[in-house]
Amino acid sequence: MSKPLVVFDKVQKHFGNFVAVKELDFEIREGEFLAIMGPSGCGKTTTLRMLAGLEAPSVGEIRLNDHVMNDVAPHERDTPLVWQSLALFPFLTARENVEFGLKMRGVDKAERRKRALKWLDKMDILEFADRDISTLSGGQKQRVALARSLVMEPQILLLDEPLSALDAHLVIRMQAVLTDLQRELGITFVYVTHSQSEAFAMADRVIIMGKGEIAQIGSPKDIYREPANQFVAEFVGRNNILSGKVASLSDDTARIATPSGDFTVPTKEVHLVKGQKASFVISADLLHISIDEPDARNKAHCKLISEEFVGSMVTLFLENSTGHEFKVQMQERELSKFDLKSGAEIWLSWDTASAHVLNEN
Amino acid sequence: MLSSSGRKFNLYALTWRLPIIFWQFIFFVGPVLFMVAMSFFLVKNYRMTEAFEFVNWSKMLSRGYFWDSYWYTVFIAGVSTICAMCIAFPAAFALAFRASESTRRWAIFLLIIPFFTSYLVRTFSWFVILSESGVINGMLGYIGLGPYTMLNTSFGTLVGYMTLTLPLVVILQTVTMANIDKNLIEAARNLGCSAFRTIWQVIIPLSKTGLIIAAIFCFILSFGDFVAPFYLGGSQEPTLPILILDTTKSGQQWPRAAVVAIMMMATLFAIAFAGIALAYRKKKGAK
Numbered sequence: 001m002s003k004p005l006v007v008f009d010k011v012q013k014h015f016g017n018f019v020a021v022k023e024l025d026f027e028i029r030e031g032e033f034l035a036i037m038g039p040s041g042c043g044k045t046t047t048l049r050m051l052a053g054l055e056a057p058s059v060g061e062i063r064l065n066d067h068v069m070n071d072v073a074p075h076e077r078d079t080p081l082v083w084q085s086l087a088l089f090p091f092l093t094a095r096e097n098v099e100f101g102l103k104m105r106g107v108d109k110a111e112r113r114k115r116a117l118k119w120l121d122k123m124d125i126l127e128f129a130d131r132d133i134s135t136l137s138g139g140q141k142q143r144v145a146l147a148r149s150l151v152m153e154p155q156i157l158l159l160d161e162p163l164s165a166l167d168a169h170l171v172i173r174m175q176a177v178l179t180d181l182q183r184e185l186g187i188t189f190v191y192v193t194h195s196q197s198e199a200f201a202m203a204d205r206v207i208i209m210g211k212g213e214i215a216q217i218g219s220p221k222d223i224y225r226e227p228a229n230q231f232v233a234e235f236v237g238r239n240n241i242l243s244g245k246v247a248s249l250s251d252d253t254a255r256i257a258t259p260s261g262d263f264t265v266p267t268k269e270v271h272l273v274k275g276q277k278a279s280f281v282i283s284a285d286l287l288h289i290s291i292d293e294p295d296a297r298n299k300a301h302c303k304l305i306s307e308e309f310v311g312s313m314v315t316l317f318l319e320n321s322t323g324h325e326f327k328v329q330m331q332e333r334e335l336s337k338f339d340l341k342s343g344a345e346i347w348l349s350w351d352t353a354s355a356h357v358l359n360e361n
Numbered sequence: 362m363l364s365s366s367g368r369k370f371n372l373y374a375l376t377w378r379l380p381i382i383f384w385q386f387i388f389f390v391g392p393v394l395f396m397v398a399m400s401f402f403l404v405k406n407y408r409m410t411e412a413f414e415f416v417n418w419s420k421m422l423s424r425g426y427f428w429d430s431y432w433y434t435v436f437i438a439g440v441s442t443i444c445a446m447c448i449a450f451p452a453a454f455a456l457a458f459r460a461s462e463s464t465r466r467w468a469i470f471l472l473i474i475p476f477f478t479s480y481l482v483r484t485f486s487w488f489v490i491l492s493e494s495g496v497i498n499g500m501l502g503y504i505g506l507g508p509y510t511m512l513n514t515s516f517g518t519l520v521g522y523m524t525l526t527l528p529l530v531v532i533l534q535t536v537t538m539a540n541i542d543k544n545l546i547e548a549a550r551n552l553g554c555s556a557f558r559t560i561w562q563v564i565i566p567l568s569k570t571g572l573i574i575a576a577i578f579c580f581i582l583s584f585g586d587f588v589a590p591f592y593l594g595g596s597q598e599p600t601l602p603i604l605i606l607d608t609t610k611s612g613q614q615w616p617r618a619a620v621v622a623i624m625m626m627a628t629l630f631a632i633a634f635a636g637i638a639l640a641y642r643k644k645k646g647a648k
Contacts, residue, residue: 085544
């Protein structure tokens with residue numbers, strides 16, 4: 001089991017009266033790819049900046065390798081950051097940019113040149129070594145920025161939405177580059193993003209932040225299938241949230257009455273009381289559709305509103321008689337068997353085990 | 362279609378530019394051409410007569426006092442530029458990086474205020490401060506020092522130049538450095554560069570263009586200034602503007618004064634051209 005590399009111990013950050021980070025208490029494991037995800041203003045970038053020493057925590061302690069880092073100046077830390085704006089030095093060539101950190105560390109000229117070229121080669125941009133930064137494309141600049149940080153051979157690499165400025169196809173390619181690099185080098189990556197697809201595609205663990213607090217920590221699968229609360233469920237999206245009151249309880253299930261009907265949910269991991277409010281979520285890809293009314297405990301009769309194709313996957317948007325929206329995700333070839341038109345009436349159903357009860361908060 | 366609209370646009374732009382072109386021709390190009398022509402005129406019995414002789418040029422350029430004055434002016438304007446750039450930098454740095462947006466705005470406003478009053482008036486106020494019985498010598502007297510002669514020296518000239526140039530240099534430096542992308546400074550810190558070192562490694566390279574333009578302004582203003590060397594420097598060592606005045610006064614030698622003026626303009630052209638080329642130079646060249 002890997003030991004914690006970084007510990008955030010009850011860390012808070014205030015800017016005047018504004019509380020950017022309410023309280024953070026978590027660990028970063030050695031060698032993991034950790035994504036910190038949340039809507040803008042949730043404090044994710046502030047968290048990363050505190051780790052790099054660009055902001056000092058107002059309360060609490062940040063420890064790296066068991067050393068308290070609170071008062072260590074940014075230039076004395078070994079926590080290189082890849083910036084959203086890349087922040088490459090425009091007055092230096094690609095190679096000089098990569099050499100910058102080594103120069104500051106007092107590495108001699110021949111050695112730093114050798115190491116810079118090695119990294120430029122590794123990032124597949126050796127041929128642009130002596131080019132001006134302004135003459136490089138977005139993807140090439142991205143690679144220079146990565147090389148500039150990785151040439152320092154750090155234990156931990158911080159990334160602040162580094163792919164947000166790239167075209168969609170480049171994002172996919174850079175994701176592969178990043179995950180390969182992380183696996184190959186075995187160093188810890190802390191990746192801040194607002195993009196669920198980036199976080200889920202790359203990270204071993206994801207932290208979902210909202211309003212300066214951690215909403216959930218877990219593997220991408222845990223967060224997708226079993227969101228801790230309504231905030232996470234809504235933020236992750238592509239799922240169906242139903243709310244109502246607990247109507248009856250049995251051993252390990254409960255019946256919840258919602259405006260859209262009564263549904264059965266598993267209660268192994270939660271404690272519900274009869275009459276209390278409860279919400280549950282079902283991932284969009286766990287719903288089944290049928291033309292005839294199915295013989296199932298959980299079903300809803302809906303009208304098809306629209307469809308959205310992304311490659312071979314399709315998302316159906318449906319509405320029941322109370323106006324509640326349902327989302328269903330399925331393979332396009334599955335859907336084509338049904339020959340549906342907009343406005344078609346269909347039945348949705350799901351297994352009780354697919355539902356996941358949310359914590360109230 | 363594209364070309365016709367392009368032409369229409371050009372005509373429109375030209376209409377707006379005409380007044381300034383006209384102004385430049387009447388009041389700049391014309392007089393300069395006349396001055397160049399005048400440098401070849403002759404003076405007979407205190408009267409200027411039209412001619413085309415090189416005598417003014419050969420006389421002026423072979424005189425030791427001309428070259429003494431020329432190199433002294435280049436030197437003192439250079440010293441002035443270095444002093445102004447160095448004195449202004451910490452202030453501009455603090456305004457650009459430490460001060461809040463509103464403090465910076467107020468500071469720039471306050472730095473413009475000196476230009477409300479005549480430079481000549483501001484220069485005279487230095488008499489009170491710098492003279493043998495002035496404020497500074499008075500204070501030094503209390504601790505048993507001085508009096509020091511500050512008026513009618515090169516020091517006095519420099520004080521005058523600073524009065525003229527410092528507010529402008531601080532403004533130009535501040536505006537330049539305030540526009541630096543703060544991420545780049547943080548990126549340098551993140552890569553192991555101490556706060557002090559970022560000045561040389563990041564801030565100066567990034568503000569190079571603005572800093573050089575500030576220096577050019579400072580040099581041009583000092584080089585051509587008449588007031589400071591005349592009143593505060595006491596024309597001890599005459600700068601070129603003083604030499605021009607002296608030359609016109611002694612025997613109505615306007616043509617020789619024109620030679621000095623042309624030499625000054627040529628120098629400033631060269632300095633400004635070289636400076637701007639340096640400011641916008643792309644790279645040291647591939648190594």
